[in-house]
Amino acid sequence: MQVDVVTIFPDYLAPLELSLAGKAREKGLIDVRVHDLRQWAHDRHRTVDDTPYGGGAGMVMKPEPWGEAFDALLADGPATVVFTTPSGQPFTQTVARDLATRERLVFACGRYEGIDQRVVDEVATRAEVREISLGDYVLNGGEVAALAITEAVVRLVPGFMGNAASLEEESHEDGLLEYPVYTKPAAWRDRAVPEVLLSGDHGAIAAWRRDQAVRRTAERRPDLVPASVLLDDVEIRPVV
Numbered sequence: 001m002q003v004d005v006v007t008i009f010p011d012y013l014a015p016l017e018l019s020l021a022g023k024a025r026e027k028g029l030i031d032v033r034v035h036d037l038r039q040w041a042h043d044r045h046r047t048v049d050d051t052p053y054g055g056g057a058g059m060v061m062k063p064e065p066w067g068e069a070f071d072a073l074l075a076d077g078p079a080t081v082v083f084t085t086p087s088g089q090p091f092t093q094t095v096a097r098d099l100a101t102r103e104r105l106v107f108a109c110g111r112y113e114g115i116d117q118r119v120v121d122e123v124a125t126r127a128e129v130r131e132i133s134l135g136d137y138v139l140n141g142g143e144v145a146a147l148a149i150t151e152a153v154v155r156l157v158p159g160f161m162g163n164a165a166s167l168e169e170e171s172h173e174d175g176l177l178e179y180p181v182y183t184k185p186a187a188w189r190d191r192a193v194p195e196v197l198l199s200g201d202h203g204a205i206a207a208w209r210r211d212q213a214v215r216r217t218a219e220r221r222p223d224l225v226p227a228s229v230l231l232d233d234v235e236i237r238p239v240v
């Protein structure tokens with residue numbers, strides 16, 4: 001998988017080119033390239049933003065540098081283009097699994113009040129476009145979102161994770177939060193590991209973990225619990 005990131009803060013994405021890409025690059029699985037949007041801004045101040053038509057607070061990212069960026073990047077070949085924006089579709093494990101099937105992702109990191117909508121509309125005529133939000137809160141820009149999405153997606157690329165089974169057991173992979181986990185020593189500061197985990201009874205352990213996962217999900221994320229797994233001894237807070 002090739003990942004291109006376009007941003008006015010390339011240093012923000014430096015960790016991607018180091019740790020993540022280091023490991024995955026060695027295996028030849030992923031190639032990350034970070035691009036400074038200002039290389040496609042040609043005035044003396046390399047301006048990338050301007051005031052919004054119609055008035056209002058803040059600045060909007062100008063279309064011309066983004067247009068040139070996509071001309072250059074899409075000339076290299078097809079890609080799925082991800083615009084990171086708080087008004088996008090919420091990012092979930094399901095979206096991560098979908099993006100992990102793509103050969104190439106190009107992230108466009110918006111700053112200020114966002115990117116001129118014509119850029120999104122024009123790119124959509126020549127590439128698959130996704131507008132994605134990290135969640136229901138506001139960041140100063142899409143860089144952290146691109147970082148988080150890339151990390152979630154890249155670890156799903158076949159061959160990236162050493163142990164494929166551990167992928168399936170994680171929070172969200174089965175729609176539930178993960179059960180609590182323990183390791184040695186069996187007693188620590190007067191706290192024991194739940195006995196069933198020391199029993200060697202694999203059926204009992206699986207049942208206990210499932211129950212813990214449902215319980216934890218019901219308490220913390222009642223919105224995620226399917227009606228089919230509701231336990232009557234779990235107190236579920238009303239969703240207000």
Ligand code: 6GU
Binds near residue numbers: 086133139
């Ligand atoms: Cl993708 N961008 C910004 N600026 N804020 C966000 C976000 C993205 N996702 C959640 N908040």
